[in-house]
Amino acid sequence: xxxxxxxxxxxxxxxxxxxxxxxxxxxxxxxxxxxxxxxxxxxxxxxxxxxxx
Amino acid sequence: xxxxxxxxxxxxxxxxxxxxxxxxxxxxxxxxxxxxxxxxxxxxxxxxxxxxxxxxxxxxxxxxxxxxxxxxxxxxxxxxxxxxxxxxxxxxxxxxxxxxxxxxxxxxxxxxxxxxxxxxxxxxxxxxxxxxxxxxxxxxxxxxxxxxxxxxxxxxxxxxxxxxxxxxxxxxxxxxxxxxxxxxxxxxxxxxxxxxxxxxxxxxxxxxxxxxxxxxxxxxxxxxxxxxxxxxxxxxxxxxxxxxxxxxxx
Numbered sequence: 276x277x278x279x280x281x282x283x284x285x286x287x288x289x290x291x292x293x294x295x296x297x298x299x300x301x302x303x304x305x306x307x308x309x310x311x312x313x314x315x316x317x318x319x320x321x322x323x324x325x326x327x328x
Numbered sequence: 329x330x331x332x333x334x335x336x337x338x339x340x341x342x343x344x345x346x347x348x349x350x351x352x353x354x355x356x357x358x359x360x361x362x363x364x365x366x367x368x369x370x371x372x373x374x375x376x377x378x379x380x381x382x383x384x385x386x387x388x389x390x391x392x393x394x395x396x397x398x399x400x401x402x403x404x405x406x407x408x409x410x411x412x413x414x415x416x417x418x419x420x421x422x423x424x425x426x427x428x429x430x431x432x433x434x435x436x437x438x439x440x441x442x443x444x445x446x447x448x449x450x451x452x453x454x455x456x457x458x459x460x461x462x463x464x465x466x467x468x469x470x471x472x473x474x475x476x477x478x479x480x481x482x483x484x485x486x487x488x489x490x491x492x493x494x495x496x497x498x499x500x501x502x503x504x505x506x507x508x509x510x511x512x513x514x515x516x517x518x519x520x521x522x523x524x525x526x527x528x529x530x531x532x533x534x535x536x537x538x539x540x541x542x543x544x545x546x547x548x549x550x551x552x553x554x555x556x557x558x559x560x561x562x563x564x565x566x567x568x569x570x571x572x573x574x575x576x577x578x
Contacts, residue, residue, distance in 0.1 A: 278370055281380035285444055288383045291438040292365065295387040298434045299544060302427060306551035312558045315573070320562070321571055 333512030337416045339557045340566045346554040346577055350547045359544030364537035367369040372530045384442040386534060389517070389542035392435035392461070396499050398545065399464060402471070406489035413564060416553075418485040421492060422475060423552035427545060429468035439513075447512050456505035457513040460498055468494035481560060 281288045335341050368386035375382035402424040409417035439458065440450045452458060457537050478484035506515050518524045524531055561567050 281383065282374065284379060284381040284445060287381055288369075289383045291387045291441055292369070295391065295434060298391075298430050302430055303505075303547050303551075305426070306555065308547055310551060310555040310558070313555050313562070314557060317558070317562050317567060317571055318575070321568055322554050 337414050339416060339419075339561050339564075340570075341556050343554055343570075347548040353532060353543045353547035353550065357540050357547060360536045360540035360543065363403055364540050366531045367533035368537060372533055373527070375530075378446060381442065381445050382530075384438055385517075386537045388438040388442060389534060390538045391431045391438060393430055394541050395432035395435050395461070395464060397542070398424045399429060399468075399492075399499055401549070402428060403499075406485075406492040409485060410489045410493075415560065417556065418481075418489070418548070419553050419556040421489065422485075423549055423556045425468055425475075426469050427548055427552065429465060429472065430566060431541075431545070432465040433462065433466060435564070436465065443512070455512045456509040457502065457511050460502045460505050464495070464498050466504060467491070467498060489545050495525050500531060512570065528541075550578045553569055 279285055279289075336345070336485060341345055364386060370384055372383070374380050402421045405420040405424065406416040409421060436458075438459070443452070444450050471491050474491055475484045475488045478487060504516050517526060518534070526534065558567065
Protein backbone atom coordinates (compact mmCIF):
# COMPACT_ATOMS: atom_id res chain seq x y z
CA UNK A 276 0.00 0.00 0.00
CA UNK A 277 2.92 2.32 0.84
CA UNK A 278 4.22 1.76 -2.68
CA UNK A 279 0.91 2.89 -4.14
CA UNK A 280 0.43 6.03 -2.06
CA UNK A 281 4.01 7.21 -2.75
CA UNK A 282 3.92 9.13 0.51
CA UNK A 283 1.02 11.49 -0.44
CA UNK A 284 2.42 12.05 -3.96
CA UNK A 285 0.68 8.97 -5.42
CA UNK A 286 -1.83 10.92 -7.52
CA UNK A 287 0.93 12.97 -9.16
CA UNK A 288 3.31 10.05 -9.75
CA UNK A 289 0.74 7.53 -10.99
CA UNK A 290 -1.00 10.03 -13.27
CA UNK A 291 2.36 10.75 -14.98
CA UNK A 292 3.14 7.05 -15.49
CA UNK A 293 -0.38 6.36 -16.79
CA UNK A 294 -0.15 9.36 -19.11
CA UNK A 295 3.22 8.15 -20.40
CA UNK A 296 1.76 4.70 -21.16
CA UNK A 297 -1.27 6.25 -22.84
CA UNK A 298 0.86 8.48 -25.08
CA UNK A 299 2.92 5.47 -26.21
CA UNK A 300 -0.26 3.46 -26.87
CA UNK A 301 -1.91 6.32 -28.78
CA UNK A 302 1.21 6.83 -30.93
CA UNK A 303 1.31 3.10 -31.70
CA UNK A 304 -2.42 2.90 -32.48
CA UNK A 305 -2.25 6.02 -34.67
CA UNK A 306 0.77 4.69 -36.61
CA UNK A 307 -1.03 1.39 -37.28
CA UNK A 308 -4.38 2.96 -38.21
CA UNK A 309 -2.74 5.46 -40.59
CA UNK A 310 -0.83 2.64 -42.30
CA UNK A 311 -4.04 0.64 -42.73
CA UNK A 312 -5.96 3.67 -44.05
CA UNK A 313 -3.32 4.64 -46.62
CA UNK A 314 -2.98 1.03 -47.79
CA UNK A 315 -6.76 0.59 -48.05
CA UNK A 316 -7.13 3.85 -50.03
CA UNK A 317 -4.49 2.64 -52.49
CA UNK A 318 -6.23 -0.73 -52.82
CA UNK A 319 -9.57 0.99 -53.55
CA UNK A 320 -7.92 3.31 -56.07
CA UNK A 321 -6.19 0.46 -57.87
CA UNK A 322 -9.43 -1.50 -57.96
CA UNK A 323 -11.32 1.51 -59.35
CA UNK A 324 -8.77 2.44 -61.99
CA UNK A 325 -7.71 -1.08 -62.93
CA UNK A 326 -4.88 -1.08 -65.46
CA UNK A 327 -5.09 2.64 -66.20
CA UNK A 328 -2.44 3.25 -63.50
CA UNK B 329 29.22 3.69 -48.59
CA UNK B 330 27.40 6.07 -50.98
CA UNK B 331 25.91 3.07 -52.73
CA UNK B 332 24.53 1.85 -49.36
CA UNK B 333 23.10 5.30 -48.50
CA UNK B 334 21.60 5.60 -51.97
CA UNK B 335 19.97 2.19 -51.60
CA UNK B 336 18.67 2.99 -48.10
CA UNK B 337 17.13 6.24 -49.35
CA UNK B 338 15.23 4.42 -52.08
CA UNK B 339 11.52 4.37 -51.09
CA UNK B 340 10.83 0.72 -52.10
CA UNK B 341 13.93 -0.48 -50.26
CA UNK B 342 13.03 1.46 -47.11
CA UNK B 343 9.42 0.25 -47.29
CA UNK B 344 10.53 -3.40 -47.21
CA UNK B 345 13.34 -2.80 -44.69
CA UNK B 346 11.32 -0.89 -42.04
CA UNK B 347 9.08 -3.76 -40.82
CA UNK B 348 12.19 -5.91 -40.35
CA UNK B 349 13.71 -3.26 -38.06
CA UNK B 350 10.57 -2.62 -35.97
CA UNK B 351 10.79 -5.79 -33.78
CA UNK B 352 14.50 -5.12 -33.11
CA UNK B 353 13.49 -1.73 -31.70
CA UNK B 354 10.22 -2.74 -30.00
CA UNK B 355 11.39 -5.78 -28.03
CA UNK B 356 14.41 -4.11 -26.31
CA UNK B 357 12.23 -1.03 -25.79
CA UNK B 358 9.55 -3.02 -23.97
CA UNK B 359 12.09 -4.97 -21.88
CA UNK B 360 13.85 -1.78 -20.84
CA UNK B 361 10.59 -0.01 -20.04
CA UNK B 362 9.48 -2.96 -17.87
CA UNK B 363 12.74 -2.74 -15.89
CA UNK B 364 12.70 1.08 -15.81
CA UNK B 365 9.11 1.35 -14.56
CA UNK B 366 9.57 -1.35 -11.89
CA UNK B 367 12.94 -0.07 -10.67
CA UNK B 368 11.89 3.57 -10.91
CA UNK B 369 8.68 3.06 -8.94
CA UNK B 370 9.69 0.41 -6.40
CA UNK B 371 13.48 -0.06 -6.18
CA UNK B 372 14.89 3.46 -6.37
CA UNK B 373 14.99 5.20 -2.96
CA UNK B 374 12.89 8.31 -2.37
CA UNK B 375 14.66 11.63 -2.90
CA UNK B 376 15.76 13.33 0.33
CA UNK B 377 14.14 16.62 -0.72
CA UNK B 378 11.31 15.70 -3.08
CA UNK B 379 10.30 12.38 -1.55
CA UNK B 380 8.49 10.03 -3.94
CA UNK B 381 7.43 12.89 -6.22
CA UNK B 382 10.88 12.71 -7.84
CA UNK B 383 9.77 9.44 -9.55
CA UNK B 384 8.01 11.58 -12.16
CA UNK B 385 11.54 12.07 -13.53
CA UNK B 386 11.29 8.57 -15.11
CA UNK B 387 8.60 9.81 -17.51
CA UNK B 388 9.38 13.51 -17.65
CA UNK B 389 13.08 13.37 -18.60
CA UNK B 390 12.79 10.71 -21.36
CA UNK B 391 9.84 12.56 -22.92
CA UNK B 392 11.58 15.96 -22.69
CA UNK B 393 14.74 14.48 -24.23
CA UNK B 394 12.71 12.88 -27.04
CA UNK B 395 10.80 16.10 -27.70
CA UNK B 396 14.12 17.74 -28.60
CA UNK B 397 15.59 14.69 -30.31
CA UNK B 398 12.49 14.36 -32.54
CA UNK B 399 12.83 18.01 -33.43
CA UNK B 400 16.50 17.58 -34.37
CA UNK B 401 15.62 14.54 -36.51
CA UNK B 402 12.88 16.60 -38.17
CA UNK B 403 15.13 19.64 -38.77
CA UNK B 404 18.16 17.66 -39.99
CA UNK B 405 15.99 15.51 -42.30
CA UNK B 406 14.28 18.64 -43.63
CA UNK B 407 17.68 20.23 -44.30
CA UNK B 408 18.93 17.09 -46.11
CA UNK B 409 15.74 17.05 -48.15
CA UNK B 410 16.13 20.71 -49.06
CA UNK B 411 19.83 20.50 -49.97
CA UNK B 412 20.13 17.06 -51.58
CA UNK B 413 16.47 16.64 -52.57
CA UNK B 414 16.26 13.16 -51.05
CA UNK B 415 12.57 12.22 -50.98
CA UNK B 416 12.92 9.92 -48.00
CA UNK B 417 14.32 12.78 -45.89
CA UNK B 418 11.14 14.81 -46.25
CA UNK B 419 9.13 11.71 -45.35
CA UNK B 420 11.23 11.28 -42.18
CA UNK B 421 10.71 14.95 -41.25
CA UNK B 422 6.95 14.72 -41.82
CA UNK B 423 6.74 11.48 -39.79
CA UNK B 424 8.82 12.80 -36.86
CA UNK B 425 6.61 15.88 -36.31
CA UNK B 426 3.48 14.27 -34.78
CA UNK B 427 5.62 11.99 -32.59
CA UNK B 428 7.67 14.96 -31.43
CA UNK B 429 4.47 16.86 -30.65
CA UNK B 430 3.16 13.98 -28.52
CA UNK B 431 6.40 13.71 -26.53
CA UNK B 432 6.53 17.50 -26.08
CA UNK B 433 2.96 17.40 -24.76
CA UNK B 434 3.97 14.58 -22.39
CA UNK B 435 7.02 16.51 -21.16
CA UNK B 436 4.90 19.62 -20.55
CA UNK B 437 2.06 17.73 -18.85
CA UNK B 438 4.33 15.68 -16.55
CA UNK B 439 6.42 18.77 -15.80
CA UNK B 440 3.28 20.65 -14.85
CA UNK B 441 2.09 17.79 -12.60
CA UNK B 442 5.54 17.63 -10.99
CA UNK B 443 5.58 21.40 -10.53
CA UNK B 444 2.35 21.47 -8.53
CA UNK B 445 3.67 19.72 -5.37
CA UNK B 446 7.25 21.02 -5.74
CA UNK B 447 6.78 24.66 -6.80
CA UNK B 448 3.20 25.13 -5.65
CA UNK B 449 1.99 25.95 -9.17
CA UNK B 450 0.94 24.04 -12.29
CA UNK B 451 2.51 26.58 -14.62
CA UNK B 452 4.78 29.63 -14.47
CA UNK B 453 4.67 31.86 -17.54
CA UNK B 454 7.88 33.67 -16.66
CA UNK B 455 9.93 30.47 -16.58
CA UNK B 456 12.23 30.17 -19.63
CA UNK B 457 12.36 26.34 -19.72
CA UNK B 458 8.58 25.91 -19.56
CA UNK B 459 7.89 28.69 -22.05
CA UNK B 460 10.52 27.59 -24.60
CA UNK B 461 9.25 23.99 -24.44
CA UNK B 462 5.69 25.26 -25.02
CA UNK B 463 6.94 27.28 -28.00
CA UNK B 464 8.38 24.06 -29.42
CA UNK B 465 4.96 22.42 -29.16
CA UNK B 466 3.50 25.36 -31.11
CA UNK B 467 6.27 25.03 -33.74
CA UNK B 468 5.37 21.33 -34.13
CA UNK B 469 1.69 22.33 -34.55
CA UNK B 470 2.69 25.03 -37.03
CA UNK B 471 4.81 22.57 -39.01
CA UNK B 472 1.96 20.04 -39.24
CA UNK B 473 -0.64 22.73 -40.04
CA UNK B 474 1.56 24.12 -42.81
CA UNK B 475 2.02 20.67 -44.36
CA UNK B 476 -1.73 20.01 -44.16
CA UNK B 477 -2.54 23.39 -45.75
CA UNK B 478 -0.50 22.76 -48.93
CA UNK B 479 -1.82 20.08 -51.30
CA UNK B 480 1.29 19.88 -53.47
CA UNK B 481 3.68 17.55 -51.57
CA UNK B 482 6.85 19.08 -53.05
CA UNK B 483 5.78 22.61 -52.09
CA UNK B 484 4.67 21.41 -48.64
CA UNK B 485 8.07 19.75 -48.17
CA UNK B 486 9.96 22.96 -49.01
CA UNK B 487 7.80 25.35 -46.98
CA UNK B 488 7.69 23.08 -43.91
CA UNK B 489 11.45 22.42 -44.14
CA UNK B 490 12.14 26.15 -43.90
CA UNK B 491 9.85 26.39 -40.86
CA UNK B 492 11.55 23.37 -39.24
CA UNK B 493 14.98 24.96 -39.75
CA UNK B 494 13.90 28.34 -38.36
CA UNK B 495 12.32 26.63 -35.34
CA UNK B 496 15.53 24.66 -34.67
CA UNK B 497 16.96 27.75 -32.99
CA UNK B 498 14.62 26.97 -30.08
CA UNK B 499 16.30 23.61 -29.27
CA UNK B 500 19.54 25.02 -27.75
CA UNK B 501 17.43 27.70 -26.04
CA UNK B 502 15.39 24.96 -24.31
CA UNK B 503 18.51 23.04 -23.31
CA UNK B 504 20.51 25.99 -21.96
CA UNK B 505 17.59 28.08 -20.64
CA UNK B 506 18.17 26.88 -17.07
CA UNK B 507 21.78 28.08 -17.26
CA UNK B 508 21.23 31.34 -19.15
CA UNK B 509 18.28 32.67 -17.13
CA UNK B 510 16.85 32.39 -13.66
CA UNK B 511 14.43 29.44 -13.69
CA UNK B 512 12.20 27.51 -11.33
CA UNK B 513 13.30 24.42 -13.23
CA UNK B 514 16.23 22.50 -11.77
CA UNK B 515 19.55 22.41 -13.64
CA UNK B 516 20.88 19.51 -15.70
CA UNK B 517 20.86 16.19 -13.83
CA UNK B 518 22.61 13.94 -16.35
CA UNK B 519 24.60 16.06 -18.81
CA UNK B 520 26.94 17.78 -16.35
CA UNK B 521 30.67 18.41 -16.59
CA UNK B 522 31.25 16.54 -13.32
CA UNK B 523 29.02 13.59 -14.18
CA UNK B 524 25.39 12.76 -13.32
CA UNK B 525 24.20 14.16 -9.98
CA UNK B 526 22.26 11.02 -9.05
CA UNK B 527 22.75 7.92 -6.96
CA UNK B 528 23.23 4.82 -9.19
CA UNK B 529 20.04 3.28 -7.73
CA UNK B 530 18.12 6.24 -9.16
CA UNK B 531 20.28 6.72 -12.24
CA UNK B 532 20.09 3.23 -13.80
CA UNK B 533 16.28 3.15 -14.07
CA UNK B 534 16.42 6.63 -15.60
CA UNK B 535 18.98 5.54 -18.21
CA UNK B 536 16.84 2.46 -18.91
CA UNK B 537 13.74 4.63 -19.42
CA UNK B 538 15.62 7.03 -21.72
CA UNK B 539 16.88 4.08 -23.79
CA UNK B 540 13.42 2.45 -23.77
CA UNK B 541 11.73 5.63 -24.99
CA UNK B 542 14.42 6.00 -27.67
CA UNK B 543 13.92 2.43 -28.93
CA UNK B 544 10.12 2.78 -28.94
CA UNK B 545 10.35 6.16 -30.63
CA UNK B 546 12.55 4.52 -33.28
CA UNK B 547 9.96 1.80 -33.85
CA UNK B 548 7.13 4.35 -34.09
CA UNK B 549 9.17 6.51 -36.45
CA UNK B 550 9.86 3.51 -38.72
CA UNK B 551 6.12 2.78 -38.92
CA UNK B 552 5.24 6.42 -39.56
CA UNK B 553 7.92 6.88 -42.23
CA UNK B 554 6.74 3.70 -43.93
CA UNK B 555 3.20 5.07 -44.12
CA UNK B 556 4.49 8.43 -45.36
CA UNK B 557 6.52 6.65 -48.07
CA UNK B 558 3.48 4.61 -49.10
CA UNK B 559 1.32 7.75 -49.35
CA UNK B 560 3.91 9.68 -51.36
CA UNK B 561 4.56 6.76 -53.72
CA UNK B 562 0.89 5.77 -54.07
CA UNK B 563 0.87 6.47 -57.81
CA UNK B 564 4.07 4.59 -58.62
CA UNK B 565 4.38 1.24 -60.32
CA UNK B 566 6.15 -0.51 -57.43
CA UNK B 567 3.29 0.30 -55.03
CA UNK B 568 0.72 -0.92 -57.53
CA UNK B 569 2.66 -4.14 -58.06
CA UNK B 570 3.11 -4.65 -54.33
CA UNK B 571 -0.62 -4.17 -53.60
CA UNK B 572 -1.63 -6.43 -56.50
CA UNK B 573 0.79 -9.16 -55.46
CA UNK B 574 -0.43 -8.94 -51.82
CA UNK B 575 -4.02 -9.23 -53.07
CA UNK B 576 -3.05 -12.24 -55.17
CA UNK B 577 -1.55 -13.94 -52.13
CA UNK B 578 -4.62 -13.37 -49.92
